[in-house]
Amino acid sequence: MSEPKMIPTRNGFGDEIVALGRENRDILVIDADLGKSCKTGEFKKQLPAQYLNVGIAEQSAAGVAAGLAACGKTPFVVTYAAFGSMRMVEMIRQEACYPNLNVKLACSHGGFTPAADGASHQSVEDLGILSSIPNMTVIMPADYVSARRLVRAAAEAHGPVYLRFTRDAMPVLYGDEESFAIGKAKLLRDGRGAAIIANGDTVHLALEAARLLAAKGIETRVLDMHTIKPLDTEAVIAAVNDTGKIVTVEDHNVINGLGTAVSAVVAELGRGVVRRIGVQDHFGQSAPYERLMELSGITPAAIAAAVEAL
């Protein structure tokens, strides 16, 4: 098997937003002085009339986006996940979510991917914070292809959407022809031994764990749960019905992230067991990305061990 291509998912945003902007002049980008990191350079170059940079001022970025959206525009506010989910969150709640306006938050540097920057720039809370606001849709694509497709889906969907991308390169898992719908999990591998439900930068780890398990004769289902909210509850229920055992994996606090969302469905179902792999309610530190994941037990070996222990 040839090695997959490695591309950061933030590049998927940067490429797709140009395509969208060229098709529709109401698609706007609002940067807050992190454009170079968030891959909006090409958009700025090709579509200057649709490009704004409000400086290091996330709160007004959110407010300006709401005003634009109230006049029929579809602005993408671009920053890091830590700032998009926290520095501007009350403006997003009040001015985008409450009036259900077409404000899209496109945030790079999700989870531990801004590894060397340390805890100030890493985000282990963002998906939980945004998920708890009514009207908000919350998405983390696993690879470059799904990032492009889901950015497009977010632009076409009505209402506020939070998209979380990686700073680091991730293996490309999907072919160009693959289609994605918000709120619909992707089945990447099937088996009856257990289900591994992952999102974002942990999906390829889940696939690797499934390969390790298969070598031991345990066949697992692997789901890419790119949308945390609205969660694909049908896929979760089917996973319980078909396997009875679920391991969730996320580059996020296990509190209020994917694991919590899946657990809630399983608890209400009243059968099935869940183990949550992810950040165990602590901050990160400056260290290589892979090392941070290892320190939190987010590795193929740990995932495989969790499946075997169930």
Place this chain on the structure above:
Amino acid sequence: MKDHLTVPELERTCRELRRHVVSMIHTAQSGHPGGSLSAAEFVTACYFHAMDVDPQNPRWPDRDRFVLSKGHACPAQYAALAMKGFFELSVLDTLRKEGSILQGHPDMKKCPGIDISTGSLGQGLACAAGMALAGKLDGKAYHVFAALGDGECDEGEIWEACGVAYKYQLDNLVAFVDWNGLQLDGPCDEIMPTLDLAKKFEAFGFETYVIDGNDMQQVVDALDAACAARNGRPKCIVGRTVKGKGVSYMENQVGWHGVAPNDAEYAQAMRELNAQQDERRANER
């Protein structure tokens, strides 16, 4: 459709608006009379003089926009919208009641004529800047009016938004600061000194107009000047006002920020506001 009222007609309209404000807050037994009354001249002058809006088509894309950044003053805006014909005057009695289009703070999804939902302070100027930017991008001629409280200028987002208005040369944005000198917990100078708000907005790139914000002639003149000057600069009308203006026992009283009058207080307020009307009529004769 713009109204073309004379200043005396605008003053009469403003007194009617004040009566609605006091009346609806009394009926609701909840709401914010002080800041609604101090901003009454500006709200009246916007809706009955400066703004081109269509009550039959509240979402008309070319309309002028109004952003009540100090969202707790919504009784004044609701009264203006009702008097303008966006909805029946009787709806004013439903303020803050379950199921009402007149939420405790403005809701654009529920109430016709509300251009953006507000309530959490400090956020309206950025939204107004976004609307003004949209107008520029689409080549539309509309203006965006934003009413700010002096207290909410404590919020950093106000000053972030000024940067956007300056950078993108939003000369279609007209802000008004209702500088009544009082915020919820006490006088601004005790809680968080505003310093000279006119100088501050000037320093942030706005063309400023310092006026008596409760003098209709001055409000109208400032609005006319601000709207006419398409000179690449955002505008800020800094209006010195009296919190609770028009009701003697509410004037300059911190305690009337967010308290509803009881029946006796309500009766006195209406007597005073009616007397002001009669007095003006006598003077005009």
